[in-house]
Amino acid sequence: xxxxxxxxxxxxxxxxxxxxxxQGDSLRNFYASWxxxxxxxxxVLVLYGENNRPSEIPDRFSGSSSGNTASLIITGAQAVxxxxxxxxxxDRAGNQVVFGGGTKLTVL
Amino acid sequence: QVQLHQWGAGLLKPSxxxxxxxxxxxxxxxxxxxxxxxxxxxxGLEWIGEFNHRGSAKxxxxxxxxxxxxxxxxxxxxxxxxxxxxxxxxxxxxxxRDLRGPFDYWGQGTLVTVSS
Numbered sequence: 001x002x003x004x005x006x007x008x009x010x011x012x013x014x015x016x017x018x019x020x021x022x023q024g025d026s027l028r029n030f031y032a033s034w035x036x037x038x039x040x041x042x043x044v045l046v047l048y049g050e051n052n053r054p055s056e057i058p059d060r061f062s063g064s065s066s067g068n069t070a071s072l073i074i075t076g077a078q079a080v081x082x083x084x085x086x087x088x089x090x091d092r093a094g095n096q097v098v099f100g101g102g103t104k105l106t107v108l
Numbered sequence: 109q110v111q112l113h114q115w116g117a118g119l120l121k122p123s124x125x126x127x128x129x130x131x132x133x134x135x136x137x138x139x140x141x142x143x144x145x146x147x148x149x150x151x152g153l154e155w156i157g158e159f160n161h162r163g164s165a166k167x168x169x170x171x172x173x174x175x176x177x178x179x180x181x182x183x184x185x186x187x188x189x190x191x192x193x194x195x196x197x198x199x200x201x202x203x204x205r206d207l208r209g210p211f212d213y214w215g216q217g218t219l220v221t222v223s224s
Contacts, residue, residue, distance in 0.1 A: 035153075035211075045211060048207075048212075086153050099154065099155060
Protein backbone atom coordinates (compact mmCIF):
# COMPACT_ATOMS: atom_id res chain seq x y z
CA UNK A 1 0.00 0.00 0.00
CA UNK A 2 1.12 3.52 -0.78
CA UNK A 3 2.05 5.91 2.02
CA UNK A 4 1.14 8.83 -0.21
CA UNK A 5 -2.45 9.50 -1.23
CA UNK A 6 -3.60 11.20 -4.43
CA UNK A 7 -7.05 11.77 -5.88
CA UNK A 8 -7.51 9.27 -8.73
CA UNK A 9 -8.87 11.87 -11.15
CA UNK A 10 -9.10 15.64 -11.47
CA UNK A 11 -10.47 17.79 -14.26
CA UNK A 12 -9.88 21.41 -15.22
CA UNK A 13 -11.29 23.72 -17.86
CA UNK A 14 -8.84 24.89 -20.51
CA UNK A 15 -6.94 27.93 -19.29
CA UNK A 16 -8.00 27.57 -15.67
CA UNK A 17 -5.89 26.72 -12.63
CA UNK A 18 -5.82 23.26 -11.11
CA UNK A 19 -4.28 21.91 -7.92
CA UNK A 20 -3.26 18.26 -7.67
CA UNK A 21 -2.57 17.12 -4.13
CA UNK A 22 -0.45 14.47 -2.47
CA GLN A 23 -0.94 13.60 1.21
CA GLY A 24 1.21 11.65 3.61
CA ASP A 25 2.89 11.94 6.99
CA SER A 26 6.35 11.75 5.45
CA LEU A 27 5.68 15.04 3.65
CA ARG A 28 6.08 16.80 6.99
CA ASN A 29 9.80 15.96 6.75
CA PHE A 30 10.55 15.39 3.08
CA TYR A 31 9.74 17.29 -0.10
CA ALA A 32 7.53 15.73 -2.74
CA SER A 33 8.62 15.35 -6.34
CA TRP A 34 6.12 15.37 -9.19
CA UNK A 35 6.12 13.51 -12.51
CA UNK A 36 3.99 13.88 -15.61
CA UNK A 37 3.27 10.74 -17.60
CA UNK A 38 1.52 10.65 -20.95
CA UNK A 39 0.19 7.40 -22.45
CA UNK A 40 2.91 5.10 -23.65
CA UNK A 41 5.69 7.31 -22.34
CA UNK A 42 8.05 7.27 -19.38
CA UNK A 43 7.35 9.72 -16.56
CA VAL A 44 8.97 13.14 -16.75
CA LEU A 45 10.08 15.11 -13.68
CA VAL A 46 8.18 18.40 -13.53
CA LEU A 47 8.73 19.66 -9.99
CA TYR A 48 10.98 18.88 -7.02
CA GLY A 49 12.29 20.31 -3.79
CA GLU A 50 10.77 23.44 -2.38
CA ASN A 51 9.48 24.61 -5.78
CA ASN A 52 12.04 23.73 -8.45
CA ARG A 53 11.40 23.00 -12.09
CA PRO A 54 13.75 21.36 -14.59
CA SER A 55 14.69 23.94 -17.20
CA GLU A 56 12.48 22.46 -19.90
CA ILE A 57 9.30 22.57 -17.79
CA PRO A 58 7.01 25.59 -18.38
CA ASP A 59 6.60 28.07 -15.54
CA ARG A 60 2.85 27.42 -15.38
CA PHE A 61 3.86 24.45 -13.20
CA SER A 62 4.50 25.33 -9.57
CA GLY A 63 4.24 23.74 -6.17
CA SER A 64 3.34 24.36 -2.58
CA SER A 65 3.42 22.43 0.65
CA SER A 66 1.64 22.66 3.98
CA GLY A 67 1.75 20.14 6.77
CA ASN A 68 1.25 16.66 5.34
CA THR A 69 0.07 17.88 1.93
CA ALA A 70 2.07 18.79 -1.16
CA SER A 71 0.42 20.35 -4.17
CA LEU A 72 1.25 20.62 -7.84
CA ILE A 73 -0.38 23.71 -9.31
CA ILE A 74 -0.91 24.28 -13.01
CA THR A 75 -1.81 27.88 -13.75
CA GLY A 76 -3.55 28.23 -17.09
CA ALA A 77 -3.84 24.54 -17.92
CA GLN A 78 -3.26 23.61 -21.54
CA ALA A 79 -4.50 20.64 -23.54
CA VAL A 80 -0.95 19.24 -23.58
CA UNK A 81 -1.04 19.06 -19.78
CA UNK A 82 -3.59 16.24 -19.89
CA UNK A 83 -1.70 13.33 -18.37
CA UNK A 84 -1.20 11.22 -15.27
CA UNK A 85 0.64 12.95 -12.45
CA UNK A 86 2.57 11.01 -9.83
CA UNK A 87 4.09 12.25 -6.58
CA UNK A 88 6.88 10.61 -4.62
CA UNK A 89 8.88 11.17 -1.50
CA UNK A 90 10.69 9.18 1.15
CA ASP A 91 8.89 7.21 3.85
CA ARG A 92 8.69 8.63 7.37
CA ALA A 93 12.04 7.12 8.35
CA GLY A 94 13.68 8.33 5.13
CA ASN A 95 14.83 4.85 4.23
CA GLN A 96 12.46 3.96 1.43
CA VAL A 97 10.95 5.66 -1.58
CA VAL A 98 7.17 5.90 -1.76
CA PHE A 99 4.84 6.90 -4.57
CA GLY A 100 1.28 8.12 -4.59
CA GLY A 101 -1.25 6.22 -6.66
CA GLY A 102 -1.28 8.86 -9.39
CA THR A 103 -3.86 11.42 -10.55
CA LYS A 104 -5.35 11.43 -14.02
CA LEU A 105 -5.77 15.04 -15.14
CA THR A 106 -8.37 15.80 -17.78
CA VAL A 107 -8.35 19.20 -19.49
CA LEU A 108 -11.88 20.03 -20.65
CA GLN B 109 22.24 15.78 -21.11
CA VAL B 110 21.84 12.30 -19.71
CA GLN B 111 20.30 9.39 -21.55
CA LEU B 112 19.41 5.99 -20.17
CA HIS B 113 18.91 3.07 -22.55
CA GLN B 114 17.67 -0.20 -21.17
CA TRP B 115 17.14 -3.70 -22.48
CA GLY B 116 16.28 -7.24 -21.39
CA ALA B 117 14.00 -10.19 -21.96
CA GLY B 118 10.37 -9.17 -22.34
CA LEU B 119 8.64 -12.51 -21.82
CA LEU B 120 9.30 -14.82 -18.90
CA LYS B 121 7.71 -17.94 -17.47
CA PRO B 122 6.76 -18.15 -13.81
CA SER B 123 9.72 -18.96 -11.53
CA UNK B 124 12.26 -17.59 -14.00
CA UNK B 125 14.60 -14.68 -13.25
CA UNK B 126 14.04 -11.24 -14.70
CA UNK B 127 17.23 -9.59 -15.92
CA UNK B 128 17.50 -6.02 -17.20
CA UNK B 129 20.46 -3.80 -18.05
CA UNK B 130 20.60 -0.03 -18.42
CA UNK B 131 23.39 1.96 -20.06
CA UNK B 132 23.98 5.56 -19.00
CA UNK B 133 25.22 8.17 -21.47
CA UNK B 134 26.24 11.72 -20.73
CA UNK B 135 27.22 13.17 -17.38
CA UNK B 136 29.19 11.64 -14.56
CA UNK B 137 28.14 8.14 -13.62
CA UNK B 138 29.94 7.24 -10.41
CA UNK B 139 28.69 10.11 -8.30
CA UNK B 140 25.04 9.18 -8.45
CA UNK B 141 22.54 6.77 -7.04
CA UNK B 142 20.39 4.76 -9.44
CA UNK B 143 16.99 3.19 -8.99
CA UNK B 144 14.71 0.73 -10.67
CA UNK B 145 10.99 1.53 -10.72
CA UNK B 146 8.17 -0.52 -12.19
CA UNK B 147 4.61 0.12 -13.29
CA UNK B 148 2.06 -2.69 -13.72
CA UNK B 149 -0.25 -2.13 -16.69
CA UNK B 150 -2.78 0.59 -15.90
CA UNK B 151 -1.42 1.12 -12.38
CA GLY B 152 0.86 3.44 -10.46
CA LEU B 153 4.61 3.49 -9.97
CA GLU B 154 6.40 1.15 -7.55
CA TRP B 155 9.95 1.68 -6.37
CA ILE B 156 12.11 -1.46 -6.47
CA GLY B 157 15.38 -0.22 -5.00
CA GLU B 158 18.25 2.28 -5.09
CA PHE B 159 21.97 1.71 -5.15
CA ASN B 160 25.30 3.20 -6.10
CA HIS B 161 28.69 2.03 -7.32
CA ARG B 162 30.04 1.81 -3.75
CA GLY B 163 27.66 -1.00 -2.89
CA SER B 164 25.23 1.09 -0.86
CA ALA B 165 21.75 -0.21 -1.57
CA LYS B 166 18.20 -0.11 -0.24
CA UNK B 167 15.31 -2.16 -1.54
CA UNK B 168 11.55 -2.18 -1.29
CA UNK B 169 10.83 -4.53 1.63
CA UNK B 170 8.17 -6.32 -0.40
CA UNK B 171 10.74 -7.30 -3.05
CA UNK B 172 13.98 -7.37 -1.09
CA UNK B 173 14.28 -11.15 -0.88
CA UNK B 174 14.15 -11.51 -4.67
CA UNK B 175 16.05 -8.41 -5.88
CA UNK B 176 19.66 -8.05 -6.84
CA UNK B 177 21.28 -5.00 -8.43
CA UNK B 178 24.74 -4.29 -9.74
CA UNK B 179 26.83 -1.47 -11.19
CA UNK B 180 29.55 -1.75 -13.83
CA UNK B 181 31.35 1.56 -13.76
CA UNK B 182 33.66 0.64 -16.64
CA UNK B 183 30.69 0.11 -18.93
CA UNK B 184 28.51 2.77 -17.26
CA UNK B 185 25.79 0.17 -16.84
CA UNK B 186 23.42 -0.82 -14.06
CA UNK B 187 21.51 -4.06 -13.82
CA UNK B 188 18.47 -5.55 -12.12
CA UNK B 189 17.69 -9.16 -11.38
CA UNK B 190 14.39 -10.29 -9.89
CA UNK B 191 14.11 -13.96 -9.11
CA UNK B 192 11.14 -16.33 -8.97
CA UNK B 193 8.85 -14.07 -11.00
CA UNK B 194 5.08 -14.49 -11.05
CA UNK B 195 2.30 -12.85 -13.02
CA UNK B 196 2.27 -10.11 -10.37
CA UNK B 197 5.69 -9.02 -11.61
CA UNK B 198 4.30 -8.17 -15.05
CA UNK B 199 5.07 -4.48 -15.49
CA UNK B 200 7.02 -1.84 -17.36
CA UNK B 201 10.41 -1.54 -15.66
CA UNK B 202 12.32 1.74 -15.69
CA UNK B 203 15.90 2.55 -14.78
CA UNK B 204 16.25 6.05 -13.37
CA ARG B 205 18.86 8.41 -12.03
CA ASP B 206 18.17 8.91 -8.34
CA LEU B 207 18.96 12.24 -6.69
CA ARG B 208 17.86 10.82 -3.30
CA GLY B 209 14.65 12.77 -3.73
CA PRO B 210 13.60 13.32 -7.31
CA PHE B 211 14.26 10.96 -10.18
CA ASP B 212 15.47 13.23 -12.92
CA TYR B 213 16.30 10.95 -15.87
CA TRP B 214 14.35 7.86 -16.90
CA GLY B 215 15.03 5.03 -19.29
CA GLN B 216 12.53 4.32 -22.03
CA GLY B 217 11.00 1.44 -20.09
CA THR B 218 10.92 -2.29 -20.74
CA LEU B 219 7.68 -4.23 -20.67
CA VAL B 220 8.21 -7.55 -18.93
CA THR B 221 5.37 -10.05 -19.16
CA VAL B 222 5.27 -13.16 -17.00
CA SER B 223 3.09 -15.86 -18.48
CA SER B 224 3.11 -19.61 -18.72
